[in-house]
């Protein structure tokens with residue numbers, strides 16, 4: 001199985017290679033050339049002058065195409081992976097919502113079956129458990145009935161149950177949260193601070209004990225607070241001050257342009273991962289939808305490119321796709337295309353610990369590749385050398 005991609009502008013994503021050629025064998029990149037080269041017996045893909053970039057890696061995603069990972073079926077996992085592959089995502093970390101332990105364990109079961117059956121969708125990089133150890137005051141759209149403090153008896157059972165957990169988000173100020181972070185670090189699981197009212201002292205201790213990422217920066221987390229006369233730095237300022245990684249919902253709605261620019265200015269493209277945090281309505285027409293599982297979900301309305309509570313007082317989830325994240329960073333945050341692509345590829349790959357095989361177009365990496373036009377509309381998605389999506393609309 002050999003593949004040669006010609007006639008594109010390759011984004012490595014550390015530089016452009018104009019009129020570059022990508023050589024693939026058995027799903028792995030075996031060469032990036034600055035001109036067309038002889039490569040016998042290969043399928044040839046003409047990029048038609050479009051960009052050829054690493055596939056997008058989404059570290060935080062709940063659903064799409066009408067499905068949620070908590071729906072309780074293998075089919076949901078596969079449909080979400082296939083839907084987002086159409087928008088350039090080649091790898092993702094399926095994310096749960098705060099729920100009862102039994103529902104989490106069941107979702108882990110479905111994950112393993114789906115992972116084995118996933119032939120045409122974005123690859124799964126393990127599960128992200130978002131909760132249930134959160135601050136009630138910062139729950140956002142997480143169901144308050146299931147929010148609780150870290151309990152070793154419970155999380156040890158979950159950790160023993162499955163090897164598929166690669167990421168876990170928790171509020172670090174809760175009793176037991178530091179021990180929980182240490183345990184995750186010991187297991188090689190990425191610990192992230194989320195849905196939290198922590199002040200700097202809490203976040204610093206957490207950072208020193210395994211928490212290295214801030215989950216959807218600015219959403220459901222503390223900023224500067226005052227207690228009597230004295231001011232305290234919150235989670236947001238702590239994430240800026242410490243050498244933490246941050247992920248941002250760059251759908252252009254959750255964070256306005258000045259905040260996107262501020263985050264880029266302070267953290268830079270090597271510390272920022274673009275995430276969709278998408279719910280089931282991503283890739284679907286606007287209108288009524290359901291946040292969370294079909295069984296326990298919350299009715300929401302999708303309009304203006306975002307999900308809202310029916311009374312429109314609050315956002316209730318993102319409906320973004322990965323191409324839109326990159327577009328937003330270029331168009332709203334004035335970031336270069338190279339940097340925007342980096343935040344959707346190389347940086348999330350490094351944060352997730354898969355940079356040895358994903359996130360850049362260099363020799364030896366998996367052939368996870370997207371071809372997109374000047375407006376970042378996806379023309380083709382290739383996963384491990386196999387085309388899983390092609391835009392059927394002829395180019396004008």
Ligand SMILES: [Zn+2]
Pocket residue numbers: 060061062095130277
């Ligand atoms: Zn989420």
